[in-house]
Amino acid sequence: xxxxxxxxxxxxxxxxxxxxxxxxxxxxxxxxxxxxxxxxxxxxxxxxxxxxxxxxxxxxxxxxxxxxxxxxxxxxxxxxxxxxxxxxxxxxxxxxxxxxxxxxxxxxxxxxxxxxxxxxxxxxxxxxxxxxxxxxxxxxxxxxxxxxxxxxxxxxxxxxxxxxxxxxxxxxxxxxxxxxxxxxxxxxxxxxxxxxxxxxxxxxxxxxxxxxxxxxxxxxxxxxxxxxxxxxxxxxxxxxxxxxxxxxxxxxxxxxxxxxxxxxxxxxxxxxxxxxxxxxxxxxxxxxxxxxxxxxxxxxxxxxxxxxxxxxxxxxxxxxxxxxxxxxxxxxxxxxxxxxxxxxxxxxxxxxxxxxxxxxxxxxxxxxxxxxxxxxxxxxxxxxxxxxxxxxxxxxxxxxxxxxxxxxxxxxxxxxxxxxxxxxxxxxxxxxxxxxxxxxxxxxxxxxxxxxxxxxxxxxxxxxxxxxxxxxxxxxxxxxxxxxxxxxxxxxxxxxxx
Amino acid sequence: xxxxxxxxxxxxxxxxxxxxxxxxxxxxxxxxxxxxxxxxxxxxxxxxxxxxxxxxxxxxxxxxxxxxxxxxxxxxxxxxxxxxxxxxxxxxxxxxxxxxxxxxxxxxxxxxxxxxxxxxxxxxxxxxxxxxxxxxxxxxxxxxxxxxxxxxxxxxxxxxxxxxxxxxxxxxxxxxxxxxxxxxxxxxxxxxxxxxxxxxxxxxxxxxxxxxxxxxxxxxxxxxxxxxxxxxxxxxxxxxxxxxx
Ligand code: SF4
Ligand code: SF4
Numbered sequence: 004x005x006x007x008x009x010x011x012x013x014x015x016x017x018x019x020x021x022x023x024x025x026x027x028x029x030x031x032x033x034x035x036x037x038x039x040x041x042x043x044x045x046x047x048x049x050x051x052x053x054x055x056x057x058x059x060x061x062x063x064x065x066x067x068x069x070x071x072x073x074x075x076x077x078x079x080x081x082x083x084x085x086x087x088x089x090x091x092x093x094x095x096x097x098x099x100x101x102x103x104x105x106x107x108x109x110x111x112x113x114x115x116x117x118x119x120x121x122x123x124x125x126x127x128x129x130x131x132x133x134x135x136x137x138x139x140x141x142x143x144x145x146x147x148x149x150x151x152x153x154x155x156x157x158x159x160x161x162x163x164x165x166x167x168x169x170x171x172x173x174x175x176x177x178x179x180x181x182x183x184x185x186x187x188x189x190x191x192x193x194x195x196x197x198x199x200x201x202x203x204x205x206x207x208x209x210x211x212x213x214x215x216x217x218x219x220x221x222x223x224x225x226x227x228x229x230x231x232x233x234x235x236x237x238x239x240x241x242x243x244x245x246x247x248x249x250x251x252x253x254x255x256x257x258x259x260x261x262x263x264x265x266x267x268x269x270x271x272x273x274x275x276x277x278x279x280x281x282x283x284x285x286x287x288x289x290x291x292x293x294x295x296x297x298x299x300x301x302x303x304x305x306x307x308x309x310x311x312x313x314x315x316x317x318x319x320x321x322x323x324x325x326x327x328x329x330x331x332x333x334x335x336x337x338x339x340x341x342x343x344x345x346x347x348x349x350x351x352x353x354x355x356x357x358x359x360x361x362x363x364x365x366x367x368x369x370x371x372x373x374x375x376x377x378x379x380x381x382x383x384x385x386x387x388x389x390x391x392x393x394x395x396x397x398x399x400x401x402x403x404x405x406x407x408x409x410x411x412x413x414x415x416x417x418x419x420x421x422x423x424x425x426x427x428x429x430x431x432x433x434x435x436x437x438x439x440x441x442x443x444x445x446x447x448x449x450x451x452x453x454x455x456x457x458x459x460x461x462x463x464x465x466x467x468x469x470x471x472x473x474x475x476x477x478x479x480x481x482x483x484x485x486x487x488x489x490x491x492x493x494x495x496x497x498x499x500x501x
Numbered sequence: 502x503x504x505x506x507x508x509x510x511x512x513x514x515x516x517x518x519x520x521x522x523x524x525x526x527x528x529x530x531x532x533x534x535x536x537x538x539x540x541x542x543x544x545x546x547x548x549x550x551x552x553x554x555x556x557x558x559x560x561x562x563x564x565x566x567x568x569x570x571x572x573x574x575x576x577x578x579x580x581x582x583x584x585x586x587x588x589x590x591x592x593x594x595x596x597x598x599x600x601x602x603x604x605x606x607x608x609x610x611x612x613x614x615x616x617x618x619x620x621x622x623x624x625x626x627x628x629x630x631x632x633x634x635x636x637x638x639x640x641x642x643x644x645x646x647x648x649x650x651x652x653x654x655x656x657x658x659x660x661x662x663x664x665x666x667x668x669x670x671x672x673x674x675x676x677x678x679x680x681x682x683x684x685x686x687x688x689x690x691x692x693x694x695x696x697x698x699x700x701x702x703x704x705x706x707x708x709x710x711x712x713x714x715x716x717x718x719x720x721x722x723x724x725x726x727x728x729x730x731x732x733x734x735x736x737x738x739x740x741x742x743x744x745x746x
Contacts, residue, residue, distance in 0.1 A: 069531060097635070128641030290742055325733050329733050387545065
């Protein structure tokens, strides 16, 4: 590990750090290039009259998003959110305090859109949109994982994610895009998934999985692709096809469907659950990506849509999909659209369809990481708080040893893994390691106290992020597991078919 | 009519116009801008009734602030409570005959002690701005000035205990403003200072962070029902993109 930065110290009793001005002003992700920008309909480089264009775009967004307008107006500068962001805790940079981050845009808003800011800029902290300010925007609006932890604590409910999404959209519109997100979105528009994995390669991979599972379990579990008239269209993050521990989760979903006798299929057209359009605040791109799922569902003539384990994908699915790509009146009206794989498994557990040998997970003592987008931007099971209780219930059904981390770090107060919101890129490694600090502290305490060995998650980004940053905190990369990996380990399969 | 009376009558009409028209316009703007996507934060209510309860708890108890920081919660809750009590006490200057519950001992005495409470809360908030490095960092001059302004309003109001004015005349002046039946305003210095500061507050209200008051009711993370899977939520501007097959 040739890191040019220091991993933050894991503290026994975390205290709020003192400010260090500009501590991470040097962190900016790689900028997008012409080719990635243009495929999304954005200019390839900083346009000439960028200032004017940016202000126009801000005006446009202020008229489209009530959240943006109300939140820029209503902040009391009370400071309640200042210590709530994992990036502030890990970097100590004041611009990573949620309100500090918001003020980068609020200063510009006040200058160009409010009377006091026009006439008394100094008095109200209004600033011109200069090149330096734009650079700060690029840097710090890409140090926000849009996890919404700050919004839970704010007395007005100000959601910094709304502001960083708007900022990214403004920047894209003047040609300042982020490479990681925009390159990926382009791939989905063209090919159908974040990895740019074409249909033959996908088919190949799934075949390989079938063989693996057959070898392992002696059960002929299928991983169908583009099979018309299936009951379920499964939309899952493309990391599930390859990455560890994601793929073990995918095997888990397949076994659940197999055991329950539910016919299902993946789609090569909509082979991606993630919707990075949200990260860049682009309704248009988000809608286009969502429409692929609708098209696939129609094409394959399925009855329901189920999402695999992916945090922000579930946010877009649960909270936006119906709005973006609905109405889904062609699907079976008995089921919500879409459903989460945890809802499926949970339902089957309740109906006594699935049976488990809990001892299969006895080599692990588990805890559960509430992924920020699942916890704070969605629900499950049609009950308040289902997004917290259902995953925990499944874990406790399939495993014997489970403990929760500190109350201040789970459920609606959970900490982001440090890699969400379009920041899961190597050029932001320092930020990712530092941002993981609060979660690492809570996990390490539990390891010490209860001897926890593994942490389960239901988000592709969380899983990738942890398997990368664990090493910086002296943990092993396989200590992060997929929830459906646990299901897969313990599920008792009928072997008669072979 | 004395010059002072005419001046203050004009100023109050002016300030009230700014305050009410300004606020109404803000509320109109907020209401007009769509919230194109569902973004409630947990625990997100699944019914409109649940939303009403949630907002009520935020407005009355500052629930989120409580979970965030106890000191700020304490100071600001005390301050806002005192503000309410003081406002109730001041109703006697605007109602004729005075509503019976406003004239009750309870409201009048509580309203009086509210001034001390208010000062305590405000000084606490001020101290936090000065002494906590994070809050100092985010504070702009206007953040201090607004606190100073309200401290001065509470202070000058309290001073009137020692520099009393003709209460009946003040009341006649204000009732006169409401009924266009003008009457002289006593020209005592402390009273005029107190009133000037209130006028200033009324004028800056719709142009400042005091908009957090209407803002809370329009905050999508707090006022939305969690029903996105069962109900579509398409904003007008997004309808042009509707091309469902
Ligand atoms: S949304 Fe999350 S990452 Fe962004 S400022 Fe708030 S707490 Fe920090
Ligand atoms: S908690 Fe809300 S109102 Fe207070 S400073 Fe943060 S964003 Fe502003």
